[in-house]
Structures are given as structure tokens and as C-alpha cells.
Amino acid sequence: MMVYTDPLEQYEPQFKPFLNDTYGIAMNQTFAFGGTPELIHDGTDNAGWTGAVVAGTWDFSDTTNPSAGSNCVSLTSGDNLDLATFSDGTETDMSTHSAIHGKIRLDTYSQSQNTITLQFLNNAVNEGNSVLIDTYIDTSITGSYQSFVIPMADLGLTASTVDQCDLIVGRTGGVKPTFRVDEWQIEETGDPIEFKVTTDKNTKYRIDGIRFLITDNVTGAAGQSYNKILGLAKLANGITFVRQLNGVVKFSTVFRQMQDLRFGGVSVQDRDDDGTNTSLMMEVKFDNPIIINGSDDTFLRLSIADDLSSLIAFQATAIGALVTTGGLVAT
Secondary structure: OOOOOOOOEEEEEEEEEOEEOOOEOOOOOOOOOEOOOEEEEOOOOOOOOEEEEEEOOEEEEEOOOOOOOOOEEEEOOOOOOOEEEEEEEEEEEHHHOOEEEEEEEEEEOOOOOEEEEEEEEEOOEEEEEEEEHHHHOOOOOOOOEEEEEEEHHHHOOOOOEEEEEEEEEEEOOOOOOEEEEEEEEEEOEOOOEEEEEOOOOOOEEEEEEEEEEEEEOOOHHHHOOOOEEOOEEOOOOOEEEEEEEOOEEEEEEEEOOHHHHHHOOOEEEEEEEOOOOEEEEEEEEEEEEEEEEOOOOOEEEEEEOOOOOOOOEEEEEEEEEEEEEOOEEOO
């Protein structure tokens, strides 16, 4: 007997660009923090919040390798649940602030066995979400400072008042983490500019890869430097890529230069150089597709926290397909 079968799921190929409600697909935007930031801590170079040790070997005025000034905060040979608290003299209304911004230097660190958690509190009660600083930096880099920028929305603090912040170390084995924190503050204005890939409610979208298109007015060797993005010098804060599923961050990484993109699996597919401008078409393909559904808290996101306006163009799009079942959109 001859039998014909149809796949349970069918796929309608689609490109879904990373979009912002104001800027559309154009990610070459001007960004800068503004207003008057509130200092949490910078190693006591300036008056900020008060640090206190709960567990672990912390130093709140360490003179070794500060990012700026003469001092920094450090933890030496940390262990699981080592904890430092930073207490505000008053209370801070986070609804009038935009992001947490700071510098961190990992001296010894295990990507798989160490974590650093940030948690805000008010009157000793947790406020908002705890977040891993690890998801906003490149934990493979040791021996140099990296910026981290955490939007207030990620912390769940857009309508909260706080008077304390905790740093909590996680360690499941292996190396004991040693790290330094400096120039750690609450920015008043300047939300990182977010570009997202989403899908309509009651739909499911399968993402097989991401394509980037970057154009700048450089040519020849000037457009091929590992420590730039075409004509842009290495970014201070970086472009943060986040995959969020049902409100939970499943993956995050930061790109500051071409070397970071290459290390992340992004390869140059095409390069046009007309002697005046250079345009790169770059792609990353996923061995296993990423599936997003039509939930408000499920998306891919690229966050811009530097001035990219000197680029002629910077765009990104997801490459994939809308998933349908039996002629209907899969749910």
C-alpha cells in the first residue's frame, strides 16, 4: 500500500529584523548617559554607599589595579555565598534612573563554576530581580577592566525604591574567584537603546541564524582591524546580545570589537570596498535553531550603550521561518 505523509510542522521562511519603536532597523545611533549619576562605590575615592562584609575577604579601598582614581573594591579568593552589602544613607527612587553602570576586572575566574549576582533591597527586603553580572560581560577575559551596563528594566526596578545592594558570589568548585569593581554607579538618564526580534502572539518563529550589515567610510586595511568595528574604536560598553525566554535570560554576551564577533561565531560572508566605503555582511548560524513564541517576555535583543552614529549603517536581522501546523500557525 502506498502511503503519503505530511510533516507535522511546516515552515514559511521569513526575515525578522531587530527593531526599535523609535529608530526602526537603524542601530547606528547616538547614545550617552546623562544627568547626575548616584555613586554606589569606587573604592572610597569619592563618597558613595557604605560597604560591609558579610562573608569573604573583601577590601573596600584596595589600591591594587583600580580602574580610575586610587582605589577599588576587591574580593580575594572568593567562595560560595561570599557576600558584601552596600548601604545607601537614604533611599533612591529607581524610577528616576535608567541603568546600573560600572567597571569590573576578573583576575581569576571560572566561566562554568563562578558567578557574581547583583541584588537590590529596601528595608532588608529584596526588590526586583537578582541578575548575574556575568551575563553583561565577557567572563573569558581576565586581567583587564570591562564595563557592565544593566538596564533598570532587567533589574525589575523601574517602579522601586532601594537603600541597599548586595554582591553575592557563587562557586561550585574549581578556581576561587578574585575580582575588582570600580566606578559603580546608578545612571540618571540614558537607557541603552534596545532592538528586538519578536513574533506575534499565538505564533512561533524558528531562528536559524543572525545576519549583520555594517557600513562605514573606511577602506582597505583600515576596515579590517581586529580591535575595531570598521572605523569605530573598540567600544567602551559594548553591544549586548540577549536571548530571553519567558522572562528568563537564557544567554547573553557582549561584543566590543570585531575579534569578539569572530570569537562568537560570526563570520564575514561578503565585503564590498569601493575605495571610499566598506560594507560587511556577516552571519552566525545556529546548529540548533532558537525558537521564540509570541510572549511579551520572549525575544532576542541587541542593546546599544555606545555612540555608533559615525557608522553609515548598522542593521541586524534574524534568519528563520514562521512555524505552522496543519495549515495553522503553531502555538
